[in-house]
Amino acid sequence: IHRSFCSFGSPNPALTFILKQGNPSARMSITEIQTEKHVENELKPSLSVRTRKATGSAIASSLPNALSNSAEARYWSEKYGLGPSNSSHSATFAHPRKARLQASSAAIVHAVEFGPPAFSHVSPLAVVSGPRVRLYGTTPQSSLHRALQKHSNGTKEADNIDSDRQVQTGGSLALAASFRNDGRLLALGTDNGQVRVADATTRATFCTFSSPSQLSVRSVSWFRDGQRILAAGDDGVARVWTVSQDSLTPTTGHQPQNRVELKGHGDAIRCAALWETSAKQRELWPHHSLAFTGSYDHTIRIWNVDQDATGQDRCLAVLSHDSPVEALLIMPSSNPDVPAWVLSAGGTHIKVWNPLTGVCVCKALSRHRKTITSLVAVPRTNPTLNTVQIRIMTGGLDALLRIHSWNSYNGTLEHLHGVSTPVPITALAFSEAQNRLALGTVEGTVLVRQKAPSMTAKKRTLEPRAGTYAFFNRGMNATPSAGDFVMDTVDKRRKLQKFDMKLKKFSYGEALDDALDTRNPVTVAAVLEELGRRNGLTTALSNRDEESLEPILSFTVRYVAKQRYTSLLLGVANKLIDVYGGITGQSEVIDELFQKLKKQISEEVRVQKDLMRLSGELDALITSAAMSEDVE
Numbered sequence: 001i002h003r004s005f006c007s008f009g010s011p012n013p014a015l016t017f018i019l020k021q022g023n024p025s026a027r028m029s030i031t032e033i034q035t036e037k038h039v040e041n042e043l044k045p046s047l048s049v050r051t052r053k054a055t056g057s058a059i060a061s062s063l064p065n066a067l068s069n070s071a072e073a074r075y076w077s078e079k080y081g082l083g084p085s086n087s088s089h090s091a092t093f094a095h096p097r098k099a100r101l102q103a104s105s106a107a108i109v110h111a112v113e114f115g116p117p118a119f120s121h122v123s124p125l126a127v128v129s130g131p132r133v134r135l136y137g138t139t140p141q142s143s144l145h146r147a148l149q150k151h152s153n154g155t156k157e158a159d160n161i162d163s164d165r166q167v168q169t170g171g172s173l174a175l176a177a178s179f180r181n182d183g184r185l186l187a188l189g190t191d192n193g194q195v196r197v198a199d200a201t202t203r204a205t206f207c208t209f210s211s212p213s214q215l216s217v218r219s220v221s222w223f224r225d226g227q228r229i230l231a232a233g234d235d236g237v238a239r240v241w242t243v244s245q246d247s248l249t250p251t252t253g254h255q256p257q258n259r260v261e262l263k264g265h266g267d268a269i270r271c272a273a274l275w276e277t278s279a280k281q282r283e284l285w286p287h288h289s290l291a292f293t294g295s296y297d298h299t300i301r302i303w304n305v306d307q308d309a310t311g312q313d314r315c316l317a318v319l320s321h322d323s324p325v326e327a328l329l330i331m332p333s334s335n336p337d338v339p340a341w342v343l344s345a346g347g348t349h350i351k352v353w354n355p356l357t358g359v360c361v362c363k364a365l366s367r368h369r370k371t372i373t374s375l376v377a378v379p380r381t382n383p384t385l386n387t388v389q390i391r392i393m394t395g396g397l398d399a400l401l402r403i404h405s406w407n408s409y410n411g412t413l414e415h416l417h418g419v420s421t422p423v424p425i426t427a428l429a430f431s432e433a434q435n436r437l438a439l440g441t442v443e444g445t446v447l448v449r450q451k452a453p454s455m456t457a458k459k460r461t462l463e464p465r466a467g468t469y470a471f472f473n474r475g476m477n478a479t480p481s482a483g484d485f486v487m488d489t490v491d492k493r494r495k496l497q498k499f500d501m502k503l504k505k506f507s508y509g510e511a512l513d514d515a516l517d518t519r520n521p522v523t524v525a526a527v528l529e530e531l532g533r534r535n536g537l538t539t540a541l542s543n544r545d546e547e548s549l550e551p552i553l554s555f556t557v558r559y560v561a562k563q564r565y566t567s568l569l570l571g572v573a574n575k576l577i578d579v580y581g582g583i584t585g586q587s588e589v590i591d592e593l594f595q596k597l598k599k600q601i602s603e604e605v606r607v608q609k610d611l612m613r614l615s616g617e618l619d620a621l622i623t624s625a626a627m628s629e630d631v632e
Contacts, residue, residue, distance in 0.1 A: 069416045069417055072380075072403060072416045072417040073417050075380065076403065076417060076419060078096070078452065079096060079451055079452050080096050080437055080449040080451060080452070081096040081098055081449055081452075082401065082419045082449065083417075083419045083420070096449055096450060096451065096452035097147075097148040097149070097150070097158075097449070097450035097452070098156070098157040098158065098447070098448070098449055098450075099144060099147050099148055099157060099158040099159070099161060099447075099448040099450075100157045100158070100159045100161075100445055100446070100447055100448070101127060101134075101136060101144070101161055101163075101445065101446040101448060102159065102444065102445050106443065106444045107129045107130035107173075107444050108129065108426060108441075108442050108443075108444060109127060109128065109129045109426055109427055109440030109441055109442075109444060109445070109446055110128045110129065110174065110175045110176065110426065110427065110440070111126075111128040111175070111176050111177055111427050111440065112125065112126070112127055112128070112427045112428070112429040112438040112439075112440045112446055113125070113126040113128070113177050113178060113179060113429055114126075114429050114430065114431040114432060114436065114438065115179030115183045115186075115200070116179060116181060116182065116183040116432055117183060117432070117433070121140075121433070121479060122137055122138070122139065122140055122142070122145055123137065123431040123432050123433050123436070124136065124137050124138040124164075124179075124183065124200070125137050125144065125429070125431075125436075125438055125446075125448070126177045126179065126186065127163075127440070127446050128174045128175065128176060128177045128188075128427075129174070129440075129444055130173065130174065130444075131168070131169055131171055131172060131173055131174060132166045132167060132168050132169060132174060133166065133167040133169070133174050133177050133186070133188055134163035134165075134166050134167075135163060135164050135165050135166070135167065135200065136161065136163050136164060137164070138164045138165070138200075138201075139164070139481045139482070140478075140479060140481075141481070142164045143161045143162050143164070144161050144164075144448070147161055148436075148448070148450045157447075165201075165203055166203070167186060167188065167198050167200075167203050168203070169188055169190050169194075169196060170190075170194075170196075172190035172191055172192045172194065173190060173191040173216075174188055174189070174190055175189050175190060175191055175216055175217060175218055175233075176188070176189035176217060176218055176219050176220045177189070177220065178220045178221050178222055178229075179200065179222070180222045180226050181222065181224060181226060182226065183200060184199065184200055184201070185197055185198070185199065185200060185206070185222075185226075186198050186199075186200045187220045187221075187222060187229050187231075188220065189216075189217030189218065189219065189220045189231060189233065190216070190217060191216040191217075192210075192214055192216075193210055193211040193212075193213055193214035193215050193216065193217060193233065193235075194208055194209065194210050194211075194217065195208070195209040195210075195211075195217055195220060195229060195231045195241060196208050196209075197209075197229070197243060201482055206243075207243065209229075209231070209239075209241045209259070211231075211233070211235060211237070211239060213234075213235035213237070215233055215234040215235040215268075216233045216234045217231050217232070217233040218232060218233045218234065218268070218269060218270055218271070219231065219232045219233070219269065219270070219271050219272040221272060221273065221274050223274060223276065223289070224276050226243075227242060227243055227244075228240055228241065228242050228243065229241045229243060230272055230274055230291055230305070231272075232269035232271075232272040232293050233268065233269060234268040234269075235268070236263075236265040236266065236267055236268055236269055236295065236297075237261055237262065237263050237265070237269075238261075238262040238269060238272060238291060238293050238303065239259045239260065239261050239262070240259060240260040240262070240291075240305055241259050242259070260305070260314075262291065262293070262301075262303045262305075262314055262315070264301055264315050264318075265293065265295040265297055265299065265301060266295070266297040267295050267296040267297035267324075268295060268296045269293050269294065269295045269296075270294055270295065270296060270324070270325060270326055270327075271293070271294045271325060271326065271327050271328045272291060272292065272293045272294070272328065273291070273292045273328040273329065273330050273342075274289070274290070274291055274292075274305075274330070275289070275290045275291075275292070275330050275339070275340050275342075275355070276288060276289045276290075277289075277339070281339070284339070285339050285356075287304050287306055287316070288306050289304075289305045289306050289307075290302055290303065290304065290305065290316070290355060291303040291305045292328050292330070292342055292355070293328075294321070294325030294326070294327070294328050294344055294346070295324075295325060296324040296325070297324075298320060298321055298322055298323060298324060298325070298346070299318050299319060299320055299321065299325070300318075300319040300321055300325055300328070300342070300344050300353070301315055301317070301318050301319075302315070302316045302317040302318075302319070302355055302358075303315055303316065304316055317355070317358040319344070319351075319353055319358055319360070321344050321346050321351055322346075322347075323346035323347030323348075323349070324346050324347070324371075325344050325345070325346040326345055326346050326371060326372055326373050326374075327344070327345040327346075327372065327373065327374050327375040328342065328343065328344055328345075328375070329342075329343040329345075329375040329376070329377065329392070330342060330343075331343060331377060331390075331392075331406065331408065331411075332408065333408055333409075333411070334408040334409045335408070335409050335410070335411075337356075338354050338356060338411070339355065339356060340355065341353070341354070341361075341408070341411045342354075342355050343375055343392065345366075345372040345373075345374075345375050345394060346371075346372065347371060347372070348365065348366060348367075348368045348369070348370070348371070348372065348396075349363060349364065349365050349366060349372075350363070350364045350366050350372070350375070350392075350394065350404075350413060351363050351364075352364070352411040352412070352413065354411070361410065361411045361412070362411055362412045362413055364404065364412075364413040364414070364415070365415075366394050366396075366402050366404070366415065367402055367415055367418060368394065368396040368398055368400060368402060369396075369398040369400070370396050370397040370398035370424075371396055371397050372394050372395070372396045373395055373396055373397060373424075373425060373426050373427070374394070374395045374425065374426070374427050374428040374440075375392065375393070375394055375428070376392075376393050376428040376429060376430050377390055377391070377392055377393075377406070377430070378390075378391050378392075378393050378430050378437065379391070379434055389405070389406075390406045390408065391403050391404065391405065391406065391416070392404040392405075392406050392413060393428060393430075394428075395421075395425030395426075395427075395428045395439065396424070396425060397424040397425070397426075397442075398424065399420060399421045399422065399423055399424045399425065400418055400419065400420055400421070400425075401418065401419040401420075401421060401425065401439075402415060402417075402418050403415075403416050403417045403418070403419070404416060421439065421441075421447070422441075423441040423442060423443050423445070424441060424442045425439055425440065425441060426440045426441060426442055427439070427440030428440070434451075435450055435451040436448060436449070436450050436451070437449045437450075437451075497514070497518075498514040499511040499512075499514040499515045499518075499523075499527055502514060503527075503530065506536075508531055508534075508536040508537075508539045508540035509539065509540045509542075509543070509544075509548075511527060511531075511540070512524075512527055512528070512531065512540045512541075512552065513548065513551070515527035515528075516551045516552060516555060521555075521559055521565065524555060525564075525565055525568055528568060528569075528572060529568065532568075532571070537571075537572070537575055538575055538579070541572070541575050541576060541579055542579055546587045546589060546590060549580070549590060550589060550590070550593065552572075552576075553576065553590065553593045553594070553597070554593060556569050556572055556573055556576065556597060557593055557596045557597045557600055560573060560597065560600055560601065560604070561600050561603070561604050566604075570601075573597060573601070577594075
């Protein structure tokens with residue numbers, strides 16, 4: 001680019017930009033800007049020329065012809081307190097609960113993660129900020145849970161909430177966290193290249209894995225089996241660490257390095273995600289476990305991370321996002337030809353990929369003004385139609401939340417609504433209970449929103465008055481916390497099984513048939529013992545044809561040699577011989593089963609004789625040895 005400048009005071013000054021490409025004589029465009037003569041102090045301060053702050057309408061629709069869905073705006077305002085409320089519309093929901101979690105330091109919140117409820121129905125929240133990971137809402141008695149359960153007018157935010165516990169990282173900066181599927185273990189990624197596995201309750205560190213580069217670990221994810229961890233970071237390498245059962249003991253040292261390295265990115269890996277098939281779908285797709293990594297080299301790589309996979313090159317595909325990738329999201333697919341959809345966010349746009357073919361099926365402009373930092377799927381309930389629709393929520397450094405509709409069949413996104421937040425957003429998370437939304441910010445604060453209950457739902461009951469029967473029985477429905485001693489109680493209204501109902505009606509044959517249908521030997525043995533006590537065993541075994549006699553005879557043949565059922569089934573076998581011994585030869589199936597029964601009993605008798613003979617020989621040897629010792 002060649003620039004020609006003229007002085008501001010000269011006549012007819014011009015500023016010309018000439019862009020040359022390849023041949024110097026080829027000009028692509030020339031723009032001249034005329035200025036007035038004798039202009040003094042033309043330069044303006046930066047505050048007077050900066051971009052004007054976005055208005056509410058600009059936030060709702062950043063691009064031309066982009067309108068905000070009024071129903072969507074009303075839902076998120078009333079249900080989660082996101083955006084201004086519309087007082088003119090009749091309220092469908094009660095006031096949402098709001099809370100603000102402030103870290104002890106002003107460190108940026110790198111990640112927020114809701115874990116599965118390990119010891120109660122409450123989902124814990126992990127906040128990754130600074131040199132530690134703070135856990136909130138681990139029990140129903142925690143400060144966060146109590147603050148969100150209090151009634152509010154919808155405008156007040158609960159603050160000064162203390163964390164239940166803090167997981168240390170040994171002085172290193174925490175950058176990522178992930179709960180195991182049972183909620184008991186927590187994997188942490190740090191800025192010194194370590195992956196630490198800690199107990200979410202006791203905070204004890206079980207094992208530590210270190211990458212050779214010692215660069216920051218930006219993403220950690222647990223596999224479904226709970227024995228492997230996917231970690232990736234600034235060195236551009238994704239690693240699969242194996243957590244052995246022997247290493248799950250509290251330690252401060254490093255464990256043996258058992259890992260699989262996935263190399264190929266040319267820049268730092270910012271995000272990673274896992275997809276694993278269910279047991280029913282293992283025959284449908286060629287790979288059962290896939291890892292997706294998004295990097296600052298503008299690509300997404302798909303890796304084969306099956307345990308039985310061999311070879312050095314596990315990379316299956318390389319997808320171009322055209323921008324540094326900040327977030328990945330795996331969405332289930334309702335299309336039988338697509339195993340799952342992969343959503344990648346980077347820059348100001350989102351792309352949807354088919355991992356099987358590597359084709360980008362949708363590129364959606366998210367209407368963000370700055371970089372998108374996080375993606376999360378949130379269900380949107382419709383109380384009128386009693387349906388649930390999935391929404392894709394994006395957060396960015398422009399302090400905006402964008403909400404998109406999602407089509408799980410063809411993988412398309414459509415912008416619906418935008419919400420402004422006080423500060424730029426760095427992380428998003430939604431709880432498994434589908435009632436809490438967490439937003440991490442650059443100021444070290446986490447905004448928590450709990451879904452407001454429906455106006456038609458049961459209202460909150462008052463505390464019972466002291467001295468009443470309700471006051472005496474308060475806490476009967478409380479859930480146990482960690483460390484509580486739980487006593488098992490028997491439900492007096494236990495539903496009777498089919499064979500129990502038939503026994504009450506003295507239908508002994510039908511009761512035995514229902515017990516055999518359960519295919520549970522303990523149940524069948526219990527029914528046979530009950531029939532014996534009632535002197536109804538002969539009645540239950542009589543008057544049977546080939547089809548109804550075969551199950552009880554097969555059961556006797558299979559379990560007569562097992563010590564637990566031998567004494568009981570010998571009596572059953574005698575009854576069967578007495579009842580049906582005179583009609584042999586009429587059915588090949590029944591005759592074959594009686595032959596097997598004879599063979600089983602004969603073999604058992606032979607074994608018992610051999611054992612008795614061996615026992616006698618051992619007694620003789622022991623007696624002889626004892627007599628010889630007495631003589632000496």
